Amino acid sequence: MTRVSSADKQIQRKPKAAKHDGSRLLANRPRDAMPAFVPPCLTTLTSTPPDGDNWVHEIKLDGYRLQARVRDGTVQLLTRGGLDWTARFPSIAKALAALKVKSAIIDGEAVVETSEGVTSFIKLVEALEAGRSEDMVFVVFDLLYLDGVDIRDAPLKDRKELLHALMARGRRSPRLRYSEHLTTDGQTVLNEACVLGLEGIVSKRLDLPYRSGRNGDWLKSKCILTDEFVIGGYLVSTVDAKAVGALALGTFEGGKFVYAGRVGTGFTHASARSLWKTLQPLKTSTPAFAGSLTSAQRRGVVWVRPERVAQIEYRSRTGDGLLRHASFKGLREDKPARDVHRPKVKHAPSSSSRKQT
Numbered sequence: 001m002t003r004v005s006s007a008d009k010q011i012q013r014k015p016k017a018a019k020h021d022g023s024r025l026l027a028n029r030p031r032d033a034m035p036a037f038v039p040p041c042l043t044t045l046t047s048t049p050p051d052g053d054n055w056v057h058e059i060k061l062d063g064y065r066l067q068a069r070v071r072d073g074t075v076q077l078l079t080r081g082g083l084d085w086t087a088r089f090p091s092i093a094k095a096l097a098a099l100k101v102k103s104a105i106i107d108g109e110a111v112v113e114t115s116e117g118v119t120s121f122i123k124l125v126e127a128l129e130a131g132r133s134e135d136m137v138f139v140v141f142d143l144l145y146l147d148g149v150d151i152r153d154a155p156l157k158d159r160k161e162l163l164h165a166l167m168a169r170g171r172r173s174p175r176l177r178y179s180e181h182l183t184t185d186g187q188t189v190l191n192e193a194c195v196l197g198l199e200g201i202v203s204k205r206l207d208l209p210y211r212s213g214r215n216g217d218w219l220k221s222k223c224i225l226t227d228e229f230v231i232g233g234y235l236v237s238t239v240d241a242k243a244v245g246a247l248a249l250g251t252f253e254g255g256k257f258v259y260a261g262r263v264g265t266g267f268t269h270a271s272a273r274s275l276w277k278t279l280q281p282l283k284t285s286t287p288a289f290a291g292s293l294t295s296a297q298r299r300g301v302v303w304v305r306p307e308r309v310a311q312i313e314y315r316s317r318t319g320d321g322l323l324r325h326a327s328f329k330g331l332r333e334d335k336p337a338r339d340v341h342r343p344k345v346k347h348a349p350s351s352s353s354r355k356q357t
Helices: 006-011 090-097 121-130 156-169 186-195 269-282
Strands: 042-044 057-059 062-072 075-079 103-109 137-146 176-177 199-203 213-222 224-234 244-253 256-263 308-313 327-331
Touching: 006 213, 057 186, 062 090, 075 090, 090 137, 090 176, 090 224, 103 199, 121 327, 137 156, 156 176, 186 199, 224 256, 244 269, 256 308, 269 327
Parallel strands: 042 213, 137 176
Antiparallel strands: 057 199, 062 075, 062 103, 103 137, 199 213, 224 244, 224 308, 244 256, 308 327
């Protein structure tokens, strides 16, 4: 098994011993052609984390979701929308190519960690812009296909055991890491994650197959609110005429672009200038937001076409849905603007539903 980050070690003080041997999963199974790009299983935001025997909990990562496709030593890394980003992660691709496997489809996330072992989207963006792929780690958490066998219909428990065994083969790479999980009740795991300064946890049903889309099989519980928003305008910095001082944000709801407030912190001078340059070709004379904005919301804003997606960290929302204490984390390039909606919060499954398959 590849090394575990310092945050993992702290939150997993009492890991449950388990035998990781997934070889039985491949026995007597027919051979299948490698499927085309598989849309990922997506997480659903929940008000409280679930617990019960059918749920396991992993640390929520703050990076880029990638699907790794390995075949005869050749690696392809696809974003959650199917874009080929292999060239942007050469160190990860090289490490995956060295795996002792003929073919595989692996679900995971590319991250960069702080010195405290916490993943940072800002640091990942900086590493991508600087071409420092050696700073990145690919954390793997699911296996969809292995050596000619499609295992998406197998329960997560078996897929994770087989993935763990695959990652333990041969020489270990610091660029690859298996995502460990906890079986403790979800609220306890979330509380510890929050104490450690992590973003939150992802809870997954052990007994279900891999299903693409947002279906409730994987639930996310957050310590820190972080979501994607579309940029609808910007304010020029008061100290640099070619830098952004704030962004006007929104989401698409029912086909309409709905105002969500502003973010005016979290920019470095370099990122503020880079944003200004990025937004120049998108300038327009009128706002794209649906409905009327107040004079305060309009004041000083340079409007842009809503095509660029920003990741924003915030504390809460006002009663009318506007962001409170928001901070810019970086641009996202792996999700179309039209797919950015306000997340719907799901309540944790009841104790009766936890036992259902």
